[in-house]
Amino acid sequence: MFCPNKNSFLQMTVAMNPRVINKAVRRAMRKKHFDPHDELPPTQRLESMQPSMFAPWVDITRAHLGFGRRGLRLINRELNSEDSLVQLQAIHSILDQVQIAENAMFLIDLNVVYRLIDLMQDRDPIVREKVAYILTHLANYHQGRQRIMSRPIVIDHLIYLFMRDRKEIRYVAALLLKTLTRDRCSCEIIMKNNNIIGSLLKMIKDDYMTIVIFHLNSLKYLTEWDPVPSLKANAFQVMKKLIKQQEFKIVAAAMDCMVQLLKHDVGKKLADQHDLTHFLRKYLLSPDIEVVMATAGLMCYTTLTTRAKWRVKEYQYDFTRRLVSLCVSHNFPVLQLRCMQVLINLCDSPDIRAHLKKHWEKRIMTINIREHEQWDGTSETTSYGLETGHNYRTMCIEGVETIRNDYGDSIHAVNVTSYLRRLQEVKAHLIEAINFQPHIN
Known part of the structure; x- marks a missing residue:
């Protein structure tokens, strides 16, 4: 429930008194609940409201x-x-x-x-x-x-x-x-x-979660510019260990960072040696949608090699069923695009292509794609704006990541309409790949 003493920003931006909301919730629950934070004067404030570093004799809220x-x-x-x-x-x-x-x-x-x-x-x-x-x-x-x-x-x-x-x-x-x-x-x-990559990898292993996520994002952008120093510093092995952690945000950030490593030929060879596609299968079943999206994005690169396609043939039924169900049951454009791209990569194998045509072609035809009015062009699924529609003046202002092109010399934000048109084209490409017959010219 809301508490003005725990979150002063919420108190300033919400028109209704948070105590009224608390009272309504307690009445609906029919349960008496005492929260010392709601009492006046406020007691037991959060530790974050008491900084450990003080500026003596300075009023930090007013300029002089x-x-x-x-x-x-x-x-x-x-x-x-x-x-x-x-x-x-x-x-x-x-x-x-x-x-x-x-x-x-x-x-x-x-x-x-x-x-x-x-x-x-x-x-x-x-x-x-x-x-x-x-x-x-x-x-x-x-x-x-x-x-x-x-x-x-x-x-x-x-x-x-x-x-x-x-x-x-x-x-x-x-x-x-x-x-x-x-x-x-x-x-x-x-x-x-020369010390930046090694220092980031050293601090990623043991620090607070938010700091680790910042470091992973920094490493992702640096690796996107030049993956060679990261590969030389054994970033692949470090990212694989981070993926095994329990924190969903760290897992998703580590997968996004590993995507940049796999854009290099050495990264693809390492992915084949570690059988990364088989390792990532269980993360498609994760309860966190951000982890599922990051896993699908990473699989877009792990399934490019011939060795990975042959390995997928051993568990193709469960694997393809999960990918198709993600495309059909969710309407997140980013997730649908990544899952369909993985299926397109697998269609290079004749056996997997025949399997998809026999079992999943009808379900692929029913994939529903959002209209441009239903999506604001961001990849964040926990954004307050996505849950309430096009309400940009909300009480929750997040650092939402805008969808971008991941290729070319200049990376710019993608138009929502063009991105959804690209999604339609990928769906048509997937259907064409399933029905591809190499003996017909």
Whole structure:
């Protein structure tokens, strides 16, 4: 149930008083339930509301200067102050102002990035944390990424932060690295650092779940740019161990990362040696839909080789039945596209093609594909917007991943209509592949 003391953001954005919702739920359950968080004054607050790093004598919610172009120049100047208190106040003020796009662009033009990169080595942990937060916001802009990556020393600072610092700073450093790696030009500069891949693989093995997921996303984008360093660092074996974990989010992120490894010929050979398709079969039955989608995406690459197709023939009935049922029972465009692509890959084998035509052709014809009004063009299935329709002003704002092309020199977001048209074409291609007869010209 809702609690304003546990989630202040929810309290601010929901029009109804959360206590009214709690009262209605308790009345419907006909059960008396005492929650100390609902009482006044609030007690037993969450641990996350009590940070372990404090900024003494600084009101982190209010800036001490009036703003405008003149105020921003003064704040930028105070970053170089010898007084640690003035410097700390300036950092918190800048963190407030970078939330506004216009002020963030003006601060970028003032070359605030260069001073912030120097402050990443400050002795005060609160300074290191807030500076990483500011750089993360600035890295969302093209000009900000250009200024940040013009100083490659920032990668060495990030490696030191997410490997040796405390957990709050490791979290922010991982978030900053993930934000930088989403840009392909930044990946080219980051990959020139010989320690980045090894450091990421080392920290992936033992850290908090959210930090591990950030590292996996960073490794995915870096491997997409150049898979060779990751393969040399035994990333394939590390990803396979992560897939065996219990956390669904880590499993799905590790599979997405392994997809980039299998785009290289060495990765495909490793997949055949480890019999990866047989290893991934049980994950198609996972209760988490994100894991199922990631498994289908990984199988699109594991089933490309002849050796993998011959191996699938040993369990083709159960395997094809599960793939077809996923296409028919779910209407997630991403899942349907990936499952149908796996079936198209398997149709290269005459025995599997004949099996599909005999048993599953009629069910494949009944695959239902969404209309463009029913889908907002994202791959996230837990998004609040997907559950409530086209309600973009929701109380839950997530970092939703937009569907992108995974080929070509420039990766852009795909139009919803063109993506669904591509889904129709893949379905037609699958039906054509099932009915293919090589002896007929």
